[in-house]
Amino acid sequence: MTPEEQKAFEDKLYAYVGVEVCSRKPAKDAVNETMIRHWTEVMGDNNPAYTDAQWAAQSRRGKTIAPPAMMYVWNQEGYSVASTGRASDPQTDMVEMLTEHGFTGVLGTNVKQEYFKEASPGDTVYVEMVIDNISERKATARGAGYFFETLATFSDQNGDKLGTQRFRVLKFIPQEQPAAAAADDKLEVPTRIPSPRGHDNGWWWNAVDEGKVLIQRCTDCQTLRHPPRPMCGECQSMAWDSIESTLDGEVMSFTCLRHPKIPGYPADPICAVIKLAEGTNIVSNVVGCDFEDVHIGMKVTGKVEQVDEKTMLPQFYPAQAGA
Known part of the structure; x- marks a missing residue:
């Protein structure tokens, strides 16, 4: 773009700052025990304040509450959006304008939530959203682009503020990689991002690396936990050992990461939350089948395999029928 064209473009872009994406509207369903139970099971969150009505009745609240991190869940559009598409609003209009001007890449960079009040079963969560700010044009490792941030405010049926969520996105012009780079035998073949290894994990x-998946176990109350951490969430003991998983399990949730392609990783990897037979959950890849064949409750069995020249990882295959 010429300087004049860029100024005209940015004038249109920055006009979206402060524009309302949606006015205050209620969720289709009230806060309810079923969705709370499903969410806590997938997350492995056993806080009795969320699902144990008897325990909650004796607490200072006198009732169960929804996990604060579920705040954004209640107002989601639902599965129908996948087939009908999302209704046009100022945010989608702005994103389309950026795309039309070559900013075809998109990357969610961070989410920040603040909580002010708890919601309980029976409450109705309302949401309203604005485009809060848009950065100047930035040069990033992904390519030149603009960061924009939406601010969603959540309240209950009485108008009391439950919390806020800031979601920041980068829309960028993807950098072109030199065609000769793929043929340059002096370049190191990309590998997966190495796992962060610290004192606790x-x-x-x-x-x-030795071909085993271990599950941490509290030696005082015998509770299993994953991922590894120094303290038991049940009895707060610091004493622990581990058991080896059989790697038998079932799919609790799954998705396919289709874009952008990440160097060193296979195309369209299937990423899933697997509930292991021992009772803990693990995030891993489902392999050996097509995405369309994966379903919630699907039985899988795992193997620790070498996925590149530097990395060993557990991967899960569809279990054999009758196994």
Whole structure:
């Protein structure tokens, strides 16, 4: 773009700052025990304040509450959006304008939530959203682009503020990689991002390197936990050992990461939350089948395999029928 064209473009872009994406509207369903139970099961969150009515009745609240991090869940559009598409609004209009001007890449960079009040079953969560700010044009490793941030405010049926969520997105012009780079035998073949290994989880990754998946176990109350952490969430003991997983499990949730292609990773990897037979959950890849064949409740069995020249990882295959 010429300087004049860029100024005209940015005048249109920055006009979206402060524009309302949606006015205050209620969720289709009230806060309810069923969705709370499903969410806490997938997250592995056993806080009795969320699902144990008897325990909650004796607490200072006198009732169960929804996990604060579920705040954004209640107002989601639902599965129908996948087939009908999202209704046009100022945010989609702005994103389309950026795309039309060559900013075809998109990357969610961070989310920040603040909580002010708890919601309980029976409450109705309302949401309203604005485009809060748009950055100047930035040069990033992904390419030149603009960061924009939406601000969603959540309240209950009485108008009391429950919390806010800031969601920041980068829309950018993808950098072109030199065609000759793929043929340059002097370049190192990309590998997966190495796992961060620290004091609390290094032992777990070392076991994976040896072909085993271990599950941390509290030696005081015998509660299993994953991912590894120094303290038991049930009894707060710091004493622990581990057991080896059979790697038998079932799919609790899954998605396919189609775009953008990440160097060192296979195309369209299937990423899933797997509930292991021992009772803990693990995030891993489902392989050996097509995405269309994966379903919630699908039985899988895992293997620790070498996925590139530097990395060993557990991967899960569809279990054999009758196995």
